[in-house]
Amino acid sequence: MERVVLLCRTSTNQQDYQYQIDLLTQICKSKSWEVVKIFANKVSGAKKNEEREEIMQLIEYVKTHEVDRVCCTEISRLGRSTIEALKVIEVLNDNKVNLFLANYGLETLTKDGKANPVVSLIATILLEISQLERGLIRDRMKAGYEAYRQRCKENGISMGRSKSYKKSEQVYREEYSKQLSLMRKNVSLRNISKLTGTSMNTLRKLKQYI
Numbered sequence: 001m002e003r004v005v006l007l008c009r010t011s012t013n014q015q016d017y018q019y020q021i022d023l024l025t026q027i028c029k030s031k032s033w034e035v036v037k038i039f040a041n042k043v044s045g046a047k048k049n050e051e052r053e054e055i056m057q058l059i060e061y062v063k064t065h066e067v068d069r070v071c072c073t074e075i076s077r078l079g080r081s082t083i084e085a086l087k088v089i090e091v092l093n094d095n096k097v098n099l100f101l102a103n104y105g106l107e108t109l110t111k112d113g114k115a116n117p118v119v120s121l122i123a124t125i126l127l128e129i130s131q132l133e134r135g136l137i138r139d140r141m142k143a144g145y146e147a148y149r150q151r152c153k154e155n156g157i158s159m160g161r162s163k164s165y166k167k168s169e170q171v172y173r174e175e176y177s178k179q180l181s182l183m184r185k186n187v188s189l190r191n192i193s194k195l196t197g198t199s200m201n202t203l204r205k206l207k208q209y210i
Contacts, residue, residue: 001032001033001034002032002033002034002068002069003033003034003036003066003067003068003069004028004033004034004035004036004067004068004069004070004071004100005035005036005037005038005039005058005061005062005067005069005070005071006020006021006024006025006028006035006037006038006039006040006070006071006072007039007040007054007055007058007070007071007072007077007078008020008021008024008038008039008040008041008072008073008077009040009041009042009043009054009077010042011042011043011044012042015042017040017041017042020040020073020077021038021040023073023102024071024072024073024102027071027102028071033068033069033071036065036067037061037065037067039054039055039057039058039061040054041053041054044080046079046080046081047079047081047084048081048084049079049084049087049088052079055079055088058070058088059088059091062091062092062095062097063091063095067095067097068097068098069097069098069099069100069107070092070097070098070099070100071100071102072099072100072101072102073101073102073103074101074102074103074104074126075101075123075126075127075130076126076127076130078099078127079127080127080130080131081127081131082124082127082128082131085123085127086123086124086127089108089120089123092108093108093109093115096109096113097109099123101123104122106119106122106123107119108120108123169209172205172206172209173209176198176202176206178196179192179196179198179203179206180206180209180210182195182196183203183206183207183210184210189203189204
């Protein structure tokens with residue numbers, strides 16, 4: 001009996017990945033695959049692999065245990081960043097672990113354990129589509145927020161934080177971690193502003209937290 005692990009993910013705490021677990025478990029049962037481990041988390045798929053606990057645990061597990069397959073409901077459960085998701089697939093391929101995508105019935109390895117070039121191409125295309133969808137969602141949310149702000153302005157409704165509000169150091173460090181990292185590498189404020197879109201005034205405030 002082939003040994004498989006399940007990889008499940010949702011983007012927010014309001015969503016539940018139990019449906020993914022139930023579906024994949026049912027599929028494995030129908031194929032006589034033994035589910036030996038489940039890795040699941042509620043985390044954005046856009047995060048780096050190092051920031052996703054379930055991904056790091058999965059990678060460590062397939063390196064140290066006998067695993068034939070990793071099962072996902074769809075490629076976006078692996079991640080919405082094409083580069084990060086392909087890194088995981090590469091690790092699986094190197095360890096002769098097949099990635100099974102339930103929604104298309106695709107497997108990344110051939111029967112002789114080699115990377116399937118056709119499926120690799122399809123997976124890359126699906127990841128790019130997933131990343132594009134995320135960008136479109138973000139753009140729609142931004143457009144909706146701007147429309148809401150305009151309506152509030154037209155109706156004289158005040159928005160935003162009170163003038164007395166001040167961000168804490170912890171909030172600054174969490175919100176601008178990338179900018180602070182670039183500062184520590186002696187990247188100029190002007191270049192950081194161009195790379196991240198952060199205003200020069202904000203970057204000057206951040207210098208005190210280096």
